[in-house]
Amino acid sequence: MDRSELVELLSPEGLRLLDALPEWDSKADIVRTVAHLRGQGHPAGLVATVLTQSKLRAKARAKFGEFASRMLFTEAGLEQATRLKVAALHAGRFSRAGIEHVADLGCGIGGDALAMAAMDLEVTAAEADEVTAAIAAYNLTPFPRVRVLHARAEDVALGGIGGAWLDPARRTTTGGMTKRLSDAADYSPGLDFAFGLAERMAVGVKLGPGTDRDVIPSDAEAQWISVDGDLVELGVWFGVVARPGIRRAALVIRGDAAHELTAGADSEDAPVGPLGDYLYEPDGSVIRARLIGAFARANGAWMASKGIAYVTADTAFESPFARGFRVLERLPTDERQLRQALAARRIGTLEIKKRGVDIDPAVLRTRLKLRGEESATIVLTREEGRHVSLLVERI
Numbered sequence: 001m002d003r004s005e006l007v008e009l010l011s012p013e014g015l016r017l018l019d020a021l022p023e024w025d026s027k028a029d030i031v032r033t034v035a036h037l038r039g040q041g042h043p044a045g046l047v048a049t050v051l052t053q054s055k056l057r058a059k060a061r062a063k064f065g066e067f068a069s070r071m072l073f074t075e076a077g078l079e080q081a082t083r084l085k086v087a088a089l090h091a092g093r094f095s096r097a098g099i100e101h102v103a104d105l106g107c108g109i110g111g112d113a114l115a116m117a118a119m120d121l122e123v124t125a126a127e128a129d130e131v132t133a134a135i136a137a138y139n140l141t142p143f144p145r146v147r148v149l150h151a152r153a154e155d156v157a158l159g160g161i162g163g164a165w166l167d168p169a170r171r172t173t174t175g176g177m178t179k180r181l182s183d184a185a186d187y188s189p190g191l192d193f194a195f196g197l198a199e200r201m202a203v204g205v206k207l208g209p210g211t212d213r214d215v216i217p218s219d220a221e222a223q224w225i226s227v228d229g230d231l232v233e234l235g236v237w238f239g240v241v242a243r244p245g246i247r248r249a250a251l252v253i254r255g256d257a258a259h260e261l262t263a264g265a266d267s268e269d270a271p272v273g274p275l276g277d278y279l280y281e282p283d284g285s286v287i288r289a290r291l292i293g294a295f296a297r298a299n300g301a302w303m304a305s306k307g308i309a310y311v312t313a314d315t316a317f318e319s320p321f322a323r324g325f326r327v328l329e330r331l332p333t334d335e336r337q338l339r340q341a342l343a344a345r346r347i348g349t350l351e352i353k354k355r356g357v358d359i360d361p362a363v364l365r366t367r368l369k370l371r372g373e374e375s376a377t378i379v380l381t382r383e384e385g386r387h388v389s390l391l392v393e394r395i
Contacts, residue, residue, distance in 0.1 A: 001074055005049045006131050009072070010138065017042060018050040024058035064111070072135045077109035080170060082206065083232065085253065086225055087115035090165060090204060090235070095119045097240040099162040099202055105153035106167050106189060110136035112206075116165075117143035124161060126151045128169075128188065153189040163202035163241060166194045170208055184215050191215060198238035205236045209288055223249040224285040231284035250285035252320050259320040261291050270296035272303045275383045276314040279304065279392060280322040281353070295321050305382035308356040316395055325392035331378065333387045339368045346372030354380040357387060 001009075008014050017037070030051070037047045056078055060068035063083045073081075082090065090112055094102050100122060104113045107125035109132060116123045117140065125140065126149040127133035133150040140146045149156060153166065168187035184191055184207075194205045195217055207215075209224055209231040216222050216234075221242035223235045237243075249262045270293045280301060282292050287309045296302060301313040316324065331341045342350065348370045352361035357380045379390040 001049065001052075001131055003131060005045065006134055008043070008046050009049050009053065010134070013042075014046055014050060017046065018053055021050060021054045024054045026055075026058075067114070071109070071139045073109055074132055074135060077132050077135065080167065081109055081111040082115075082167070083227060084111065084115060086227065086232065087112045088118075089225075089251075090206075091115040091119045091121065093204060093237065093241040094121060094163050094165070094202070097163070097202060099240070101161045101163075103156060103158055103161045103164040104167075105156060105164055105194075106169060107136050107148070108132060108167060108169075110139040110148070112165055112167065113140055113146055113148075114143070117146045120145070123147070124149065124156065126153055126156045128152045154193055158197075158201070161201070163204075163239075164197050165204050165206075166197075167206040168194060184211060195220075195236075195238070202239035202241045203237070204241055207234045207236060209234050209284070213290075218247075221246050221249065222289070223251055224288045225251045225253065226283050226285040227253045228255070229283075231288065234288070248289045248291060250283065250289040250291050250321065252283050252285055254320065257320070261286060261289070261295060261321055263289075263291055263294055266290040267292065267294035269293040269306070270302045270311065272306050272384055273312070275304055275327065275388070275390075276301075276312045277327055278313050278316050278395070279325045279327055279379060279390065280311045280313070280319070281325070281355075282309055282311065282322045283320075286321050295319070305356060305385055308382055310355055310379075310381055324395040325377070325379065325390075326395050328391045328393060331389040331391050333380075333389050335364070335367065338389055342368060342370060342376070343372070345376070346374045347376045348372035349375035351375075351377040352380065353377065356382045 034047055053072060056073040057068050060073055060078055063081055102116055102121050102123055104123055104125040107113050107127050113123045113125040123146045125136060125146060127136055130150055133148060137148040140148055168189055170181050170187055197203045211234050216236060221237040225233050245264055246262045247264050248266060249260055251260045267290060282295055286292060286295055292309055296311040299317050299319060301311040304310040304312045332338050350365055350370055352365060359380055377392050379392050381388060
């Protein structure tokens with residue numbers, strides 16, 4: 001969205017038209033919808049803009065729930081925006097630390113600032129991109145204690161502000177296409193600035209969950225968060241918003257329940273041993289936090305193979321930090337023999353999970369020429385360094 005499109009969208013006509021649209025339906029005849037709106041006298045540019053917003057609002061419901069129906073978005077801003085339930089956790093850290101005024105530097109469309117304002121924190125939000133800053137201002141209009149600035153994070157005066165939250169831009173938009181930045185050195189604001197603020201105030205920094213761990217300062221708390229099975233972020237915390245003695249944390253949120261595994265440092269892997277009757281795949285947050293060993297030892301389990309994120313045990317257990325599988329039988333590792341084994345079991349639908357093997361599941365599934373009415377799951381991995389193929393069922 002460019003500046004002229006935003007101006008048109010924020011006009012009384014634009015906002016009325018957007019709010020009057022029916023709920024977005026991806027199967028609807030868009031050509032007919034456009035023709036209908038153009039027939040009512042609405043300009044072509046405005047019609048395209050409001051339909052894009054309607055689509056983004058529908059997509060945003062997964063992150064913002066019912067709030068999405070009264071918000072505005074950009075494609076890149078929505079992609080990077082924090083889920084509201086996670087933003088509430090960020091805001092809660094500042095609130096519990098007694099910080100009353102937070103600077104949200106690089107606020108994007110305003111998701112985190114919204115959660116902070118909902119907890120009655122005063123917020124100074126800043127966004128370098130003019131269009132995105134205007135959208136954040138619109139989204140945060142209901143909150144009188146929020147001030148939105150069109151400014152670079154580095155240029156915001158922080159006098160009298162007790163804490164800062166930063167979500168550095170990790171995407172760039174060129175020619176209407178959004179591209180993820182792979183190098184942390186290209187983030188805006190840069191990590192040197194973000195981490196440097198910790199010398200003067202409490203700071204939280206949101207990074208992508210796959211961020212190179214070498215960039216995490218040794219004195220920070222690093223918390224990886226997954227939501228309903230999706231690994232969504234790495235939060236790096238300093239000062240009073242970091243928890244004493246905790247340097248690594250894996251927070252797993254499923255529905256309304258949250259569970260956390262914490263440690264003072266990376267956990268040493270558990271010993272390696274032969275496969276037991278059960279196999280467990282740790283949640284992505286546990287893997288990224290390098291707490292697999294702590295998880296395994298807490299449940300009487302051990303590593304299936306060195307350097308591979310599967311643990312195994314002889315007894316079943318339930319844990320929010322892993323998905324469990326019962327090992328039904330070992331299948332051949334040779335592709336031709338594996339195809340024959342699956343055919344003998346009349347398996348036509350196959351889920352392929354793999355770790356530690358160089359195989360493309362989609363390509364292998366095609367080559368297996370599956371036929372039959374049965375469905376199954378196989379795990380291709382290593383046992384004490386050796387390739388194994390396991391027929392499993394979820395527990």
